[in-house]
Amino acid sequence: MLKQIEGSKAVAEAIALCRPEVICAYPISPQTHIVEGLGEMVKSGTLTPCEFINVESEFAAMSVAIGASAAGARAYTATASQGLLFMVEAVYNAAGLGLPIVMTVANRAIGAPINIWNDHSDSLSQRDSGWMQLFAETNQEAVDLHIQAFRLAEELSMPIMVCMDGFILTHAFERVDIPSQEQVDAYLPPFEPRQVLDPAEPMSIGAMVGPEAFMEVKYLAHAKQMQAIELIPKLADEFKQIFGRDSGGLIRTYQIEDAETVVIAMGSILGTIKDVVDEMRAEGHKIGVLGIISFRPFPLEQVRAALIKSKRFIVLEKSLAVGMGGIVATNVRMAVTGSGLRGFTAIAGLGGRAIPKSSLHKLFRQAEQEELEPVTFVDLDWAAVNKQLEREKQTRRSGPIAENMLHDKGIVGVSAKFG
Amino acid sequence: MFQIRVHGRGGQGVVTATEMLSVAAFEEGRHAQAFPSFGSERTGAPVVAFCRIDDKEIRLREPIMEPDALIIQDPTLLHQVNVFAGLKQDGYVLLNTSHSFETLGLGDMLSTHKSERFCTLPATELGLKHIGRPIPNVPLIAGFAALSDMFKLSSVIMAINEKFSGKVAEGNIAAATEAYELVKEQMEGRTHA
Numbered sequence: 001m002l003k004q005i006e007g008s009k010a011v012a013e014a015i016a017l018c019r020p021e022v023i024c025a026y027p028i029s030p031q032t033h034i035v036e037g038l039g040e041m042v043k044s045g046t047l048t049p050c051e052f053i054n055v056e057s058e059f060a061a062m063s064v065a066i067g068a069s070a071a072g073a074r075a076y077t078a079t080a081s082q083g084l085l086f087m088v089e090a091v092y093n094a095a096g097l098g099l100p101i102v103m104t105v106a107n108r109a110i111g112a113p114i115n116i117w118n119d120h121s122d123s124l125s126q127r128d129s130g131w132m133q134l135f136a137e138t139n140q141e142a143v144d145l146h147i148q149a150f151r152l153a154e155e156l157s158m159p160i161m162v163c164m165d166g167f168i169l170t171h172a173f174e175r176v177d178i179p180s181q182e183q184v185d186a187y188l189p190p191f192e193p194r195q196v197l198d199p200a201e202p203m204s205i206g207a208m209v210g211p212e213a214f215m216e217v218k219y220l221a222h223a224k225q226m227q228a229i230e231l232i233p234k235l236a237d238e239f240k241q242i243f244g245r246d247s248g249g250l251i252r253t254y255q256i257e258d259a260e261t262v263v264i265a266m267g268s269i270l271g272t273i274k275d276v277v278d279e280m281r282a283e284g285h286k287i288g289v290l291g292i293i294s295f296r297p298f299p300l301e302q303v304r305a306a307l308i309k310s311k312r313f314i315v316l317e318k319s320l321a322v323g324m325g326g327i328v329a330t331n332v333r334m335a336v337t338g339s340g341l342r343g344f345t346a347i348a349g350l351g352g353r354a355i356p357k358s359s360l361h362k363l364f365r366q367a368e369q370e371e372l373e374p375v376t377f378v379d380l381d382w383a384a385v386n387k388q389l390e391r392e393k394q395t396r397r398s399g400p401i402a403e404n405m406l407h408d409k410g411i412v413g414v415s416a417k418f419g
Numbered sequence: 420m421f422q423i424r425v426h427g428r429g430g431q432g433v434v435t436a437t438e439m440l441s442v443a444a445f446e447e448g449r450h451a452q453a454f455p456s457f458g459s460e461r462t463g464a465p466v467v468a469f470c471r472i473d474d475k476e477i478r479l480r481e482p483i484m485e486p487d488a489l490i491i492q493d494p495t496l497l498h499q500v501n502v503f504a505g506l507k508q509d510g511y512v513l514l515n516t517s518h519s520f521e522t523l524g525l526g527d528m529l530s531t532h533k534s535e536r537f538c539t540l541p542a543t544e545l546g547l548k549h550i551g552r553p554i555p556n557v558p559l560i561a562g563f564a565a566l567s568d569m570f571k572l573s574s575v576i577m578a579i580n581e582k583f584s585g586k587v588a589e590g591n592i593a594a595a596t597e598a599y600e601l602v603k604e605q606m607e608g609r610t611h612a
Contacts, residue, residue, distance in 0.1 A: 004445035006438070168480055173441045173453040271478030356481040 001178050007139035007169045010176040011104060012037030014143040016047045017184040018102075018150045020076040021191075022068035023052050024061040028083040029116050030166035031106035035078055058083040062090035062101075069099040070205050072196040074150065078104035080166055084122045085110065088129075095130025095221060097206055098195070100153035100160075102146065103131075107267070107318075108166040109351040113402040117352020118166040119318040120266065124295070124327050130221045132160040132228055133296040134248065135266040139169050139176050144247035145293075147179070148235050150188055155231060156224045157194040163295075165268040167352070179243055187242050225297035232294055250299035252291040253306050255281060259288030260311040261368045264303075264332055266292045269316065269348075269355055276360045287364060292328065303335040312342035314367040316360075316378075318349040325375040342370055348378035355379075384408050420473040421569065422483045425559075426502045427492030430462040432556035435582070436490065437468040439560055442578035443570045444472045452477040465500050472569065486510060490563055492542070492555050494523060509533050513563050513602075515555045517541040535609055538566045538602055545601075549594035550587065561595035565602035572599045 003010070012034050015023075023042070025035035041047035051068075055061045061077045068075040079087065084105060094101050105123040109115040123133055134149060136142035142164040149160040164170060195205055209217055229250065236248040246252075254274055256262060263273050270291045280287050290306050290313075292299075307313055313336075315329035324330070326345035333343055344367050349355045359379050366372050387408055392398045423440060427433035434455040441451035449472055456467040469483040484504070488511035491502055506512070510532065514520070516539050520529055529537055540562040542555030550557075561575045572595065579591045 004442045004451065168454070171455055173438045173451070174477070175445060175450055268480050272480045275479050354482050356484065357479070 001180070003176055003178055004173055005139075005176050005178070006033065007142060007164065007172050007174070007176075008033030008106075009037050010139050010143050010178060011146060011164070011170075012041070013178050014146045015076055015102075015104075016041050017179060017181055018076075018147060018188055019050075019074065019190075020047075021050055021073035022065070022075045023050060024055050024064040024068070024075070024077040025052060026055050026058050026061045026077075026079070026083065028058070028080050029106075030108060030118075030170045031078045031080045031083070031104060033170065034104055034106070038076075058087040059090055062087040062094060062103075065101045065103075066090060066094050066097065066099055069094070069101050069193075070097070070195070070197050072191065072193045072198070074154075074191040075099075075101050076103070077101070078106065080106040081108035081110055081116075081122045084126065088126070091126055091131065092129050093206075094159045096217070098157045098221070098224075100150075100157050100191075100193075102149045102153055103159065103161050104146070105133075105161045105163045106166040106170045107163050115351040116166075118168050119350045119352070120163070120327075121319050121350075123161055123163045124319045126161070127296055127327070130158070130225075131296065132158060132225065132294070134160065134162050134232075134294055135292065136162065136164040136169065137252075137268060137270045137291060137293075139164075139172065139174050140245075141247050141293075142169060143176055143178065144239065144243065144245070147184055147188060148232075148239055148248045150191075151235055152228065152231060154191055154193075156228060158221070158224050158228070163267065168268045177245070183242055187239065228294075228297045229299060229301075232297075248293060250292075250294045251302050251306060252293060254289040254291070256288035256290065256306060256310075258286055259309075260286040261364065262288050262290050262307055262310045262313045263316060263364060263367075264290045264292065264307075264313055264328070265316045266295060266328060267318070269318070272355060272357060273316065273360060276357050276364065279357075280361070280364060285364075285368065287368070295328070295331075298331050298335075300331075300335040303332060304339070307332075307336055307341060308339060310341065312344070312367065312370060314344040314346055314364065314372070316346045316348055316355075316363075318347075320347050320350060344370075344372045345375045346372075346378050347375065353379060381409070420471055420477065420479075421487050422485070423470040423472070423488045423490065423563075424483045424486040425468045425470070425490045425492065426496055426500065427466055427556070428462075428496070429464045429466050431466075431492045432554050433466040433492060434468045436492070436556035436560055437470040439557070439575070439578040439582060440470040440563070441472075442581055443560065443564070443574040444470075446574040446577045447570050449474060450477050456482065465496060488563070488567060489513070490559050491515060492559060494518070497523065497525070503528070506532070509536065511536045511563070511567050512538070513559060513566055514539050515542040515559055517544060535606070536566070538562065538605055540598055540602060542598065545594045545598055549597070550590040557591045558594045558598035561598040562602040565599045566606070572596065575599075 042052040065075040317328040329345035437453040441453035444451035542558040545558040
């Protein structure tokens with residue numbers, strides 16, 4: 001059913017259609033509207049049977065999800081930013097134990113400085129945790145990926161994060177086709193766990209494993225993600241048969257057939273990029289787009305195949321590997337090892353910095369001319385950066401950087417000033 | 420694509436206004452995208468929200484920097500924020516005030532822009548009269564429908580019924596209907612003048 005609906009509300013409706021049995025909720029922006037919506041559905045009885053548990057922290061949210069999943073319940077939670085960091089020990093445990101939990105990450109920057117706005121630093125910090133990570137381009141895709149995620153998680157007995165851009169998607173009202181219960185039931189069978197804590201047949205989950213078997217257990221986690229490379233496109237095909245739309249898969253290309261320059265990105269910024277590419281195509285530029293939907297597992301072969309006929313690529317990413325450059329870009333470069341392709345990294349949109357079309361037009365033209373540095377910081381205020389660097393050179397006690405930056409940029413209400 | 424930017428203050432229903440604009444457009448079979456400027460909203464602080472309307476899927480996610488229309492929910496913002504930034508030459512402006520553009524020192528804008536697309540509406544008064552609260556957003560949406568012909572009053576009423584129920588919905592529909600008529604009267608007054 002077509003609805004004009006907030007992204008978070010749409011995701012809450014999609015989760016409810018997946019018949020979760022335990023939802024662990026701890027509020028943090030910009031994820032809160034999702035679990036609020038689910039809480040209302042459980043309370044009103046429209047989502048039943050389901051236990052909605054208000055936990056005391058994100059660490060507890062993931063711990064309860066682990067317990068629920070180990071007891072054979074379909075378990076769901078959602079988080080963002082510092083909340084994800086606070087649950088990290090349990091995040092690794094969920095993957096290590098092979099429990100098919102689905103978690104929405106409403107992508108948000110990580111502090112300090114504290115910042116509630118969107119970028120991809122939070123989920124990308126967990127790229128090696130053993131969780132699969134799928135990134136949604138639109139709210140429709142966020143809905144569809146959650147439905148596919150339960151299926152994928154439970155077939156492999158591994159957890160998944162469905163990542164959607166905080167605020168940009170979670171708080172946007174747009175048109176979403178909410179599937180029917182019959183469609184979702186036809187796609188997603190009841191949870192049949194590979195391992196379950198059952199008083200009738202007592203066993204334990206979570207043994208200590210020494211050097212004699214640890215590597216094998218870890219390898220099996222890797223092997224499951226390699227299986228996911230095969231499974232994700234199949235599940236997207238089956239999804240299309242039942243729901244009638246293309247959603248999910250490993251990657252998605254746009255205008256790439258004859259492209260000499262390919263722009264690579266994840267999440268909602270792909271929409272703006274496609275608009276820019278259409279405008280540039282109209283002027284004769286041979287430019288295309290490669291969207292990465294599955295960041296973990298990372299589809300090395302598919303990325304390579306998509307890029308190999310081009311001349312160069314630019315990875316536009318909302319994340320920064322401090323001291324190195326790009327996170328997504330590093331993965332993409334691994335995929336094209338030995339190909340001779342020129343690659344550029346552009347860091348953009350950190351902490352919610354808007355990424356306007358005008359900046360992308362300029363950036364993509366520079367990439368075409370191969371005029372970019374290996375790593376570019378899009379729309380960085382160099383004057384402000386250089387002022388602080390100079391201050392640090394002149395003064396030993398140069399003070400807190402965030403406060404200095406706010407002062408230099410004339411943001412009201414900040415009194416700290418050093419040097 | 421038609422792009423609307425709504426300026427107001429925290430507590431005036433700015434975000435709700437854009438959401439309802441998008442629902443009204445959706446009711447007429449169009450694509451619409453509404454989103455806030457994502458600040459840490461505080462009561463009284465300047466707030467901006469956006470709505471795009473198109474006949475095809477909207478992929479663009481940048482903030483609206485060159486709006487086709489402005490809805491200004493609070494005239495005191497005129498001294499604090501450059502609400503007119505990027506407004507297109509033929510853009511629409513609907514301002515919540517019981518004064519005229521000239522009285523507010525905006526007479527020059529009428530000569531540099533299409534003055535027939537500029538309109539004022541005492542929306543706070545309409546909110547107080549029909550809903551009992553000084554919330555100007557719903558009257559302004561209906562007034563905007565009258566000013567721009569982007570969608571029908573009946574679509575605004577559908578958006579109201581989706582958002583509110585009972586007495587609150589009734590009050591909002593009455594406020595919307597009066598706002599729509601007031602703006603239409605102003606427009607007709609101009610054509611006959």
